Amino acid sequence: xxxxxSTWRARPEDFEALSREVAPMVAELQRQAGYVGGYExxxxxxxxxxxxxxxxxxxMHEAAGTIAGAMRPLIExxxxxxxxxxNGPAEPWS
Numbered sequence: 126x127x128x129x130x131s132t133w134r135a136r137p138e139d140f141e142a143l144s145r146e147v148a149p150m151v152a153e154l155q156r157q158a159g160y161v162g163g164y165e166x167x168x169x170x171x172x173x174x175x176x177x178x179x180x181x182x183x184x185m186h187e188a189a190g191t192i193a194g195a196m197r198p199l200i201e202x203x204x205x206x207x208x209x210x211x212n213g214p215a216e217p218w219s
Contacts, residue, residue: 126215129179129189129211131209131210132207132210133174133206135171137170139204143205154177158184159180172208189212
């Protein structure tokens with residue numbers, strides 16, 4: 126299993142609208158083969174950390190490309206910033 130951990134920043138009042146705008150893309154990604162699960166963590170009023178889990182690295186990178194394409198216009202418009210991304214193998218705690 127592979128995890129992608131993305132940290133995004135935006136004005137606190139914009140996150141709700143942004144979430145509605147990207148909801149169809151998120152729903153499509155969740156239906157893709159290889160998607161295991163995901164979480165949104167509010168670490169500060171202007172910061173969200175998204176953790177997604179994928180069956181393998183290739184599917185994770187494919188989904189990341191889809192997300193990048195969808196988010197690019199929002200980033201270029203200054204509505205949201207991708208602050209950090211980390212990827213790596215993930216294992217359940219025993």
